[in-house]
Amino acid sequence: MLSSLLSAYPAKSASCWLCSFSDLxxxxxxxxxxxxxxxAxxxxxxxxxIVNTIQNFCNSNSSNPPITWIGVIGGDRLVGQILRAYVECLHHKSSSHWLHYLRFAIIPAPHSLVAKLxxxxxxxxxxxxxxxxxxxxELSPVEKLANTEKMNAWLTAGxxxxxxxxxxxALLQLADACRVFVPFLAEVRVGQSSEDEDSPYTFSSPRGKIILINLALSGSPPNSPQVRTDAHEIDPSNVSLVNVNSMPSQNVTPNSKKDLSKGSMKATFRTLVITRSCNQHLLSLNFVKEKRKEKMLQKLGMKKGQVSRSENENPPVQVTAVSRLLCSGASKHTDLTxxxxxSTYQRVRYFQCSSQWQTHIKSFPVSLISQGVGPIGL
Structure with missing residues (x-):
């Protein structure tokens, strides 16, 4: 299907819907x-x-190519695969015009992270x-036809x-010495994706699982060039936290009197989630620390049910305006999920989250159907 569409480009739009028939x-x-x-x-x-077809047009024409709308029907996994392919395909396209040649029309799975965005x-x-x-x-044939026409018009008329x-x-340092760069739009969490996606503080590891983690946060924008310099700056032993003044004083130790945008924290967390909404360029850190009282009870062999839940739980904490975060286990032998x-990655020694992708591809252009919302700038 895609080859036949591309063969008629640009006389016929190369737009299509990328999906998985196993989902729908x-x-x-x-x-x-x-x-x-x-x-993937x-x-x-x-x-x-699609990118090569547009490039061939640019090589033989002085005018800009028409915008190509790429439809996406799927959940977070498919959207993540498309996002990664997008940044990889445009990595070597130095012209900023390429950022305006593609638009993505997304029909996300309900309750997915992308749907929430x-x-x-x-x-x-x-x-x-x-x-x-x-x-x-449940739809009637007339309603199904109307939706089909709406989908076609979305890609052809714009x-x-x-x-x-x-x-x-997200830069992940795996236990096998492999380093992986992963682009993301919505969320990075320690632990597997939760089934209870309505709560940003839900941690889906086995019940009672506790992780001792070192954190490093920075409030300064990443000072990285257009070409990524890899992670030689990252040191798992150098732990530091952003917005120190917004954190409880007992949670954070400033790294330096001169640099109040950084601090340090080593704690046992029940949840640790890095999030971002679609209109925020910086990240938010959400976490719940383990309460010391519960840790003492567990050492004494007491069951969780013997103490009320409200007594054992710390309130959730949110730190906003985070540009960079480094997270590692309490020791070099501790692996994280x-x-x-x-998308879940196992046996992660440490990871770094930055608020922006370290090439010129800074945003993912998503087209709406209506004009209800003005564009967010690149």
Whole structure:
């Protein structure tokens, strides 16, 4: 399907819907151009084909190519694969014009992290998400046809407002000495993705799991060049926290009297989540520390049920305006499980989160259906 669309470009739009038929089997039977992306390699191949087609047009024409709308129907995993393919394909495109050649039309899975980012920005899109994911079998043939026409018009006639979602960077140092750079839009959490996605403070490790973690935060914007310098600056033993003045004094130790934008904290956490909303360029750190009283009781062999939950739990804490964060286990032998926008990575020795991707690709352009929201600047 994609090859046939690209062969007629630019006379015919190269726009299509990237999806997984295993998520929504009915997508294979509706009259919209779809590409079944069963794996990350298929996603990367599809994105490469689209980018190469646009590049061929630029090589033989003095005018700018038309905007190509790429539809996405899927959950956090598929959106994450497409985001990664996007930054990799445009990494070597030095011209800033490339940032305006592509737009993504996303119909996210309900309750996904991406859905939470987009929810409320476009009532038409919110309704289309519900129809495609939750109500399809209940729709009449007329309603199904109307949704199909809406999807086709979205890609061919163009969308409405554009949300330029800031792209963050998670650098993961794995136990096998492999270093992985992962772009993200919404969330990085210690532990696997939670089933209870309504709570930003839910930690999905086994019940009672406690992790002793060193934290390093910075309030200064990352001073990185266009080309990434890798992570030689990162030292797991150098722990430091941003917005020191907004933190309880007993939680944070400033690194230096001269630099109050940094501090240090070593604590046992029940939850640790780094988040960002679509209109924030900096990150937020959300955590719940273990209460000392509960730790003492566990050492004495007492069961959790013997003490009231309210007595054992610390309140959640949020630190805003974080530009960089370093997190490692209490010792060099401690491995972490880290979830980046829903994709889980095991045996992580330490990781760093930065508020912006360290190339010229700083945002992910998401097209809405209506003009309900003005664009967020690149």
């Amino acid at each position: 089997p009915h997508l294979s039977s509706i009259a919209v151009p779809t590409v079944n992306c069963s794996s 390699s298929v996603v990367k191949q599809a994105m490469s084909q 987009l929810e409320g920005h476009d009532a038409v899109l919110d309704q289309l998400c519900r129809d495609m994911w939750e109500r399809w079998t 969308g409405g407002a554009c949300l330029n979602l800031p792209i963050g960077e 880290v979830s980046v926008d829903g």
